[in-house]
Amino acid sequence: MKISLFAGFVLCAFFISIMSISVEAHGFGPRYDLPVPLYLYLSGAGFAVALSFVVMAMVVKAGHHIFAYPVLQLLSINKPNGLLVCTGVWALRGLSLSLFILTLVAGAFGDQEPVRNLAPTMVWIIFWVGLGIAVPLVGNIWEVINPWKIIFDLFDRITQKIAGIQLSLGIPYRKRYALVPGLIFLILFGWVENVYTDSAVPRHIALFGTSYAVSMLIGMVLFGKRTWLENGDVFTILFNRFAGFGLLELRNDDYDVCIQCELGCKRENLLCIDCYACADLSNKIRLVARPWAVGLVRMGNHSNVGKIFVIVILAIVSFDGFSETPVWASIINTSLPWMATTFPTFNDVYFLLMVISSIGLIATVLIFLGAYQLTMNLMSSATRGGASRDELARGLIITLLPIAIAYHLAHYLSLFAVQGQLLIPLLSDPLGQGMNLFGTADYTVNIGVISSKFLWYFSVVVIVIGHVIAVYLAHVLSINIVHNRAQALKSQYPLIVLMIGYTVVSLWIIAQPITEVRIA
Numbered sequence: 210m211k212i213s214l215f216a217g218f219v220l221c222a223f224f225i226s227i228m229s230i231s232v233e234a235h236g237f238g239p240r241y242d243l244p245v246p247l248y249l250y251l252s253g254a255g256f257a258v259a260l261s262f263v264v265m266a267m268v269v270k271a272g273h274h275i276f277a278y279p280v281l282q283l284l285s286i287n288k289p290n291g292l293l294v295c296t297g298v299w300a301l302r303g304l305s306l307s308l309f310i311l312t313l314v315a316g317a318f319g320d321q322e323p324v325r326n327l328a329p330t331m332v333w334i335i336f337w338v339g340l341g342i343a344v345p346l347v348g349n350i351w352e353v354i355n356p357w358k359i360i361f362d363l364f365d366r367i368t369q370k371i372a373g374i375q376l377s378l379g380i381p382y383r384k385r386y387a388l389v390p391g392l393i394f395l396i397l398f399g400w401v402e403n404v405y406t407d408s409a410v411p412r413h414i415a416l417f418g419t420s421y422a423v424s425m426l427i428g429m430v431l432f433g434k435r436t437w438l439e440n441g442d443v444f445t446i447l448f449n450r451f452a453g454f455g456l457l458e459l460r461n462d463d464y465d466v467c468i469q470c471e472l473g474c475k476r477e478n479l480l481c482i483d484c485y486a487c488a489d490l491s492n493k494i495r496l497v498a499r500p501w502a503v504g505l506v507r508m509g510n511h512s513n514v515g516k517i518f519v520i521v522i523l524a525i526v527s528f529d530g531f532s533e534t535p536v537w538a539s540i541i542n543t544s545l546p547w548m549a550t551t552f553p554t555f556n557d558v559y560f561l562l563m564v565i566s567s568i569g570l571i572a573t574v575l576i577f578l579g580a581y582q583l584t585m586n587l588m589s590s591a592t593r594g595g596a597s598r599d600e601l602a603r604g605l606i607i608t609l610l611p612i613a614i615a616y617h618l619a620h621y622l623s624l625f626a627v628q629g630q631l632l633i634p635l636l637s638d639p640l641g642q643g644m645n646l647f648g649t650a651d652y653t654v655n656i657g658v659i660s661s662k663f664l665w666y667f668s669v670v671v672i673v674i675g676h677v678i679a680v681y682l683a684h685v686l687s688i689n690i691v692h693n694r695a696q697a698l699k700s701q702y703p704l705i706v707l708m709i710g711y712t713v714v715s716l717w718i719i720a721q722p723i724t725e726v727r728i729a
Contacts, residue, residue, distance in 0.1 A: 255709040261677040265684040278503040284496040305354035316415030320641025326411040327639035348457030351448035357425040388514040390441035399525035404566040435486040453504040462493035510603040528573040534721040587703035595691040615675020619668035
């Protein structure tokens with residue numbers, strides 16, 4: 210069966226690779242034109258996703274054990290308090306905390322021109338784009354380098370050593386509010402990234418970064434480190450989910466600590482996997498490698514808030530891409546004069562631009578949420594009582610994560626490859642004051658480091674593979690939810706249509722030339 214499944218993936222990849230298309234790549238460098246119309250490529254990519262469903266239906270049978278997958282042990286840590294005393298971990302934490310402080314200092318006191326200040330590049334390129342690529346490919350790096358978690362751990366150790374008390378007050382956190390603060394912060398983060406016109410101003414970045422770190426520290430003091438990070442820190446919540454796709458997995462073999470787990474640790478098949486609350490205290494930790502994406506199946510049912518969280522992630526990255534297309538520029542150019550005439554009191558064009566963009570972002574979230582809910586309604590009807598809409602919606606929401614990860618990688622690769630080079634000169638002169646600490650201040654960014662041709666083919670392959678993985682997850686999870694294989698297969702038709710639709714839409718966005726809205 211494994212050979213057949215692998216053959217199915219190869220078949221889909223081969224089908225894509227032999228096709229010829231015409232497009233303008235959504236990135237830097239010269240335009241790349243291919244010989245046939247774009248719609249043929251979009252149709253072919255959608256067909257490849259549909260074909261993958263047929264392959265899955267043939268090779269994945271009922272009773273497929275979704276938790277069974279091969280692993281390769283890389284490292285074993287047999288020390289009290291596991292990760293908290295690991296020398297290599299603390300070296301990375303020290304570097305992370307230093308860069309975090311340097312970023313805030315540069316933003317607050319450095320040159321306010323974004324390209325001459327470390328803060329915008331560090332936050333938007335290295336942190337948001339870079340970690341969004343690295344975590345799904347490697348594993349949960351964020352758990353090691355989270356700066357507010359590091360600060361809390363330092364002060365917690367100091368208070369325990371000096372006064373013999375824990376820094377956290379341990380106030381019970383109500384389950385009804387699980388993930389709610391994190392969802393609010395995700396929406397705010399998406400608004401700042403996609404709507405706020407001064408999001409690249411270094412001083413604003415320093416203010417936002419400091420405010421967010423303080424709010425995280427307050428939450429950890431009140432409710433406990435792990436409880437707050439898992440419910441209130443948008444980046445912990447986000448990267449924990451992205452890490453389910455990653456290559457590396459952390460396993461705790463000291464099950465005694467699971468009894469005291471702050472998160473109410475769940476063990477699948479007597480395995481404590483990627484529970485960092487346990488890892489911080491465990492005497493027996495193993496770092497293992499696993500196939501990509503298999504960790505997602507462990508995430509199980511999400512709450513309604515968790516479901517919305519995943520949909521908002523996908524909506525944010527999609528709107529970010531759509532807002533750079535000529536279509537969105539046309540919407541802005543049409544809407545601005547009308548709004549300025551209709552609401553003469555608000556004559557600030559940048560304010561009106563943020564209003565229009567806010568409406569666009571909200572509309573994107575609502576469209577995505579509505580499309581998903583409609584799909585779940587159709588799926589539930591197809592099961593004929595085998596599963597409710599809410600049961601399917603919570604159980605299958607994780608299938609959208611490979612799609613979000615694939616689009617994040619395809620959309621931001623050129624940005625990371627080109628503008629990420631700014632880190633080289635900025636580390637030598639982080640405040641833009643004419644320093645040259647490492648002799649790299651005069652480095653010139655090479656915009657030709659990645660070609661439009663490579664970017665287009667890479668984007669197509671990544672997006673289609675992401676959707677194929679989503680199809681596989683949807684298939685095995687549907688069978689485990691519905692139990693009746695025939696009903697499970699039939700119920701997947703609406704979801705496959707939704708995935709094919711997003712394949713086409715996301716590739717269309719990638720194919721558009723980047724268009725910047727210019728304000729006269």
